[in-house]
Amino acid sequence: MANSTSLHASDLAEQLQTLASELGVSRWDLGAACSTDTSVQVDRGEAKQLKGAQRSSITVRAWNGHGLVGITSTTDLSPAGLARALGGARDASAYGNPDDTPGFSPLATAPLAPLDQPLSEPRGILELLETLKQAEAELLGRHQAISTVPYNGLAQRSSQRIYLNSEGACREQQLSTASLYLYARAEEDGRKPRSSGAVRLAYGAEQLDVAGCIEEAAERTIQHLDYAPIATGHYTCVFSPEAFLDLIGAFSSLFNARAVLDGVSLSQRDSLGTQLAVPFLSIHDNGLHPGNIGATSFDGEGTPVARLPLVEGGFLRHFLHSEATARAFAVAPTGHAGLGAKVSVGPHWYEIGPAGSSDEQTGARGLDRFSQDGIVWIDSLSALHAGVKASQGSFSLPFDGWLIQGGEARSIEAATVAGDIRAVLKGLLGFEGEPKVTPDGVCPMVWVEGLSITGDA
Amino acid sequence: MLATPTPSLTASLTGDSLDNRWRDRLETVLAAGAAAGASLVEVFLESTDHIGLLAEQERITNVSPAFGRGAGLRVFLGDRDGFVSTNDLSEAGLLQALDQALGMLGLTRSNLGAHGFPGLASLRDHGASKENWLQHCPGLEESTARLLEATALLDHHGEHFQARRGSYARDWQEVLVAASDGTFARDIRLHQSVGINALAADGDHRASLGRRYGSSGRPDDLRQWDAQASAVDLCASARSMLYADYVDAGTYPVVLANRFGGVIFHEACGHLLETTQVERGTTPFADKVGDTIAHEAVTAVDEGLSDGAFGSLSMDDEGMEPERTVLIENGVLQRFLSDRAGELRTGHARTGSGRRQSHNFAAASRMRNTFIAAGPHSPEQLIGSVDRGLYCKSMGGGSVGPTGQFNFAVEEGYLIEDGQLTKPVKGATLIGEAKEVMPRISMCANDLELAAGFCGSVSGSIFVTVGQPHIKVDTITVGGR
Numbered sequence: 001m002a003n004s005t006s007l008h009a010s011d012l013a014e015q016l017q018t019l020a021s022e023l024g025v026s027r028w029d030l031g032a033a034c035s036t037d038t039s040v041q042v043d044r045g046e047a048k049q050l051k052g053a054q055r056s057s058i059t060v061r062a063w064n065g066h067g068l069v070g071i072t073s074t075t076d077l078s079p080a081g082l083a084r085a086l087g088g089a090r091d092a093s094a095y096g097n098p099d100d101t102p103g104f105s106p107l108a109t110a111p112l113a114p115l116d117q118p119l120s121e122p123r124g125i126l127e128l129l130e131t132l133k134q135a136e137a138e139l140l141g142r143h144q145a146i147s148t149v150p151y152n153g154l155a156q157r158s159s160q161r162i163y164l165n166s167e168g169a170c171r172e173q174q175l176s177t178a179s180l181y182l183y184a185r186a187e188e189d190g191r192k193p194r195s196s197g198a199v200r201l202a203y204g205a206e207q208l209d210v211a212g213c214i215e216e217a218a219e220r221t222i223q224h225l226d227y228a229p230i231a232t233g234h235y236t237c238v239f240s241p242e243a244f245l246d247l248i249g250a251f252s253s254l255f256n257a258r259a260v261l262d263g264v265s266l267s268q269r270d271s272l273g274t275q276l277a278v279p280f281l282s283i284h285d286n287g288l289h290p291g292n293i294g295a296t297s298f299d300g301e302g303t304p305v306a307r308l309p310l311v312e313g314g315f316l317r318h319f320l321h322s323e324a325t326a327r328a329f330a331v332a333p334t335g336h337a338g339l340g341a342k343v344s345v346g347p348h349w350y351e352i353g354p355a356g357s358s359d360e361q362t363g364a365r366g367l368d369r370f371s372q373d374g375i376v377w378i379d380s381l382s383a384l385h386a387g388v389k390a391s392q393g394s395f396s397l398p399f400d401g402w403l404i405q406g407g408e409a410r411s412i413e414a415a416t417v418a419g420d421i422r423a424v425l426k427g428l429l430g431f432e433g434e435p436k437v438t439p440d441g442v443c444p445m446v447w448v449e450g451l452s453i454t455g456d457a
Numbered sequence: 458m459l460a461t462p463t464p465s466l467t468a469s470l471t472g473d474s475l476d477n478r479w480r481d482r483l484e485t486v487l488a489a490g491a492a493a494g495a496s497l498v499e500v501f502l503e504s505t506d507h508i509g510l511l512a513e514q515e516r517i518t519n520v521s522p523a524f525g526r527g528a529g530l531r532v533f534l535g536d537r538d539g540f541v542s543t544n545d546l547s548e549a550g551l552l553q554a555l556d557q558a559l560g561m562l563g564l565t566r567s568n569l570g571a572h573g574f575p576g577l578a579s580l581r582d583h584g585a586s587k588e589n590w591l592q593h594c595p596g597l598e599e600s601t602a603r604l605l606e607a608t609a610l611l612d613h614h615g616e617h618f619q620a621r622r623g624s625y626a627r628d629w630q631e632v633l634v635a636a637s638d639g640t641f642a643r644d645i646r647l648h649q650s651v652g653i654n655a656l657a658a659d660g661d662h663r664a665s666l667g668r669r670y671g672s673s674g675r676p677d678d679l680r681q682w683d684a685q686a687s688a689v690d691l692c693a694s695a696r697s698m699l700y701a702d703y704v705d706a707g708t709y710p711v712v713l714a715n716r717f718g719g720v721i722f723h724e725a726c727g728h729l730l731e732t733t734q735v736e737r738g739t740t741p742f743a744d745k746v747g748d749t750i751a752h753e754a755v756t757a758v759d760e761g762l763s764d765g766a767f768g769s770l771s772m773d774d775e776g777m778e779p780e781r782t783v784l785i786e787n788g789v790l791q792r793f794l795s796d797r798a799g800e801l802r803t804g805h806a807r808t809g810s811g812r813r814q815s816h817n818f819a820a821a822s823r824m825r826n827t828f829i830a831a832g833p834h835s836p837e838q839l840i841g842s843v844d845r846g847l848y849c850k851s852m853g854g855g856s857v858g859p860t861g862q863f864n865f866a867v868e869e870g871y872l873i874e875d876g877q878l879t880k881p882v883k884g885a886t887l888i889g890e891a892k893e894v895m896p897r898i899s900m901c902a903n904d905l906e907l908a909a910g911f912c913g914s915v916s917g918s919i920f921v922t923v924g925q926p927h928i929k930v931d932t933i934t935v936g937g938r
Contacts, residue, residue, distance in 0.1 A: 043737065049538065049819065050538070050561035051540045051542075051819070052539075052542075052554075052557045054542070054543045054544065054545065055817070057525070072523065073521070073524075074523060075525030075527060075544045076525055076544070084524070085524075088522050092520045092522055095520040095601060097516050097517065097518045099516055125560070126560075126561070147738070148737070148739075150737040151859060185739065193860040194860060195859045195860045232706045262513065263620040263656065340521065341519050341520060341521065342519040383855065383864050385854055386864070386866045387886060389665060391656050391665045392663040392665060394703075394883075396866065396885070398862070398936075414890075415936075416706075416886050418706070418884060418936060418938050419938075452706065452937070454706035454707075454935070454936040454937060456708075
């Protein structure tokens with residue numbers, strides 16, 4: 001893989017060990033990353049912006065004689081920069097939290113699951129530009145109302161990440177990825193502009209499903225051209241896989257041991273084993289799923305990534321852990337940690353679906369959103385950063401979607417959906433269709449009863 | 458508090474300044490770019506020193522220093538441009554980045570000299586008077602003590618708190634901008650922000666509230682922060698909101714409080730007055746200069762000059778000194794915010810608004826301190842004019858979509874009934890479109906105040922302020938339960 005800024009793990013380890021000896025640091029670890037990126041954007045047949053970037057960074061942690069940890073990050077990978085970073089981490093360790101000190105993951109040298117991630121040679125930027133120009137032209141040609149594709153981009157990245165520690169752990173992963181997004185704007189005389197789009201990810205630009213992305217962006221945009229306001233009220237809602245994954249992702253603190261320990265999760269330490277959702281819902285975190293483009297094989301502390309059941313048959317089964325939270329819960333780290341003095345925890349990629357194949361494990365069968373009147377089909381949610389109160393469980397979110405009447409779907413002009421995640425999880429009616437692989441996870445369509453919709457009608 | 462010595466982590470980069478000593482290297486790069494046929498070459502160098510602190514309950518739980526260096530090179534050929542960022546500031550590294558940027562435009566350094574480069578002008582050094590800012594900031598011992606004081610004050614003044622947090626971030630940045638039109642300018646920036654937040658819980662009732670304060674160019678700001686007043690203010694809000702009912706959805710008149718209420722103008726209208734939106738064709742105001750786009754009560758300004766404000770700067774990230782830009786005057790659209798590329802592509806003159814998060818982003822036209830100007834009324838007059846509506850005392854975040862629709866969460870709201878504030882309500886979201894809402898801002902009060910915030914957009918996350926007096930919007934859709 002062509003990568004002008006590649007790091008050498010063994011050299012880095014040797015440098016750090018020498019510096020650590022000089023600085024009197026006996027226990028340290030390090031996360032490093034470097035990447036080479038190219039990306040293009042176009043505007044009505046012309047190049048809008050062409051970008052390239054070479055980035056490198058390291059984060060170093062050092063433990064002091066009291067067992068407290070400090071951290072420093074830098075983009076300066078020169079010998080002087082590394083020395084400054086390690087010295088900074090050592091100094092910061094004076095402020096380490098004695099109540100919650102991270103340690104090395106006991107799994108930092110455990111075997112990693114193999115990932116099938118082909119490395120692609122990057123394409124020339126002018127080749128990317130040509131591909132995107134053609135994609136934009138095709139999308140503009142799909143409907144006369146599509147006047148621009150104001151948000152678009154084709155990007156590729158070659159990257160490398162490393163985890164090292166003073167006890168000999170040495171993790172390294174190389175990756176190439178590419179992404180395409182097309183977000184079209186359509187406008188008809190006397191009507192408001194409408195907008196929608198699509199995204200595709202792959203391990204290389206040549207593997208991107210460009211045609212599929214154009215098709216989906218066109219279809220979604222055109223489907224919103226004929227719109228009408230919706231009356232405020234309570235509706236049965238059908239979430240698209242993308243929308244439901246976004247909603248679950250916004251409330252991931254439900255499964256986050258760090259948030260539980262910090263008292264900002266809706267879950268408590270003793271919530272494991274309690275009924276969180278309807279009995280036919282299961283949620284797993286599976287960063288190793290082949291649909292997870294860009295999957296990482298180890299987390300920020302070097303712990304292997306693995307599939308983890310979070311909700312099985314509606315019961316909360318496991319939390320996501322770092323080394324420190326796992327120690328607090330007397331379990332093993334789960335491979336969901338970042339790297340810090342206070343280590344963050346986060347999900348990788350969700351698998352959401354029925355708990356099994358029996359009637360009680362699937363919810364209502366044969367659901368078809370076009371067979372009932374007054375169904376709100378939620379295609380995508382917006383502004384999750386603002387409209388979700390994760391620690392309270394409430395959400396109020398703008399969405400794009402359709403109201404189904406008489407077997408026909410008509411786009412909703414502008415509306416929000418509001419509710420409480422606990423009520424949503426216990427108000428699921430069932431699933432529709434096959435699970436769909438998306439950038440954030442895999443999920444079928446999800447039916448939820450009685451959500452509050454605010455509209456303009 | 459601490460049993461071990463308490464070293465200071467400031468000034469980790471001293472002695473390695475970005476200054477006139479870079480002239481030769483930069484001129485070599487710029488001359489090479491100009492000789493290759495570029496219309497303009499710009500180099501943005503930066504050096505950063507950041508520290509982030511977190512206090513939870515009675516403990517400091519996170520100290521996160523970070524430092525770095527980098528360069529962003531932008532090459533223009535007509536109105537097209539290529540941009541490359543790198544961490545390698547050696548001459549070879551910069552020339553490699555230049556080659557990559559030239560290649561994006563079909564240029565190479567083997568081209569014959571198509572454009573001359575007269576050399577850089579004398580350095581305009583806005584940073585010369587700011588060299589000691591970093592040293593004058595509070596050290597770790599003082600900073601952490603202030604945060605622990607704040608979380609203790611929350612405990613003292615509040616009830617039912619399940620989590621109490623204080624956070625502090627200090628961002629020091631030294632920048633050097635050089636361009637083949639001779640631009641050569643240096644600045645030092647210092648931004649500090651401090652925040653407190655708390656989660657109150659009582660049975661099934663929960664409320665999470667926060668306050669954030671920020672400044673630029675004031676090393677003493679954390680020392681002068683009134684933690685007591687902040688904690689008392691937040692605790693009063695928490696008491697109101699913990700047992701609040703959800704608001705009923707509907708369409709109401711709304712009175713928005715001053716300070717952070719200005720986030721709505723920032724998101725819903727301000728972004729549409731950046732030339733990046735004109736370039737994209739995503740603003741409904743592109744051809745409306747001179748037209749009435751808002752109620753005559755509305756005058757709106759964006760500037761980078763207010764002393765100590767979070768969005769103030771001595772020069773923008775393209776080396777231009779900022780100006781006071783009147784965007785809307787008495788409802789009539791006056792100006793757009795423009796950067797170098799915006800001027801090239803849309804014809805709107807630069808306003809000192811070219812901003813970027815870091816060297817990893819090309820500059821773009823962005824807001825600085827953006828506010829609706831004060832009007833003649835008192836806040837009480839605005840509230841008194843509403844029979845039944847919503848008072849938004851504190852706003853959460855929000856966003857604006859590609860078709861101009863905006864939405865904002867109301868963090869702390871109260872019903873207005875017969876011209877009086879009555880019971881607290883939660884879960885409200887304000888929804889609308891700038892084009893429709895701006896003419897409905899019918900009253901502005903006389904209590905303009907600014908509030909610090911962060912704005913994420915095409916050139917990354919930047920420091921800004923939003924602001925307004927109390928304003929009344931005659932009708933707006935309120936999402937609720």
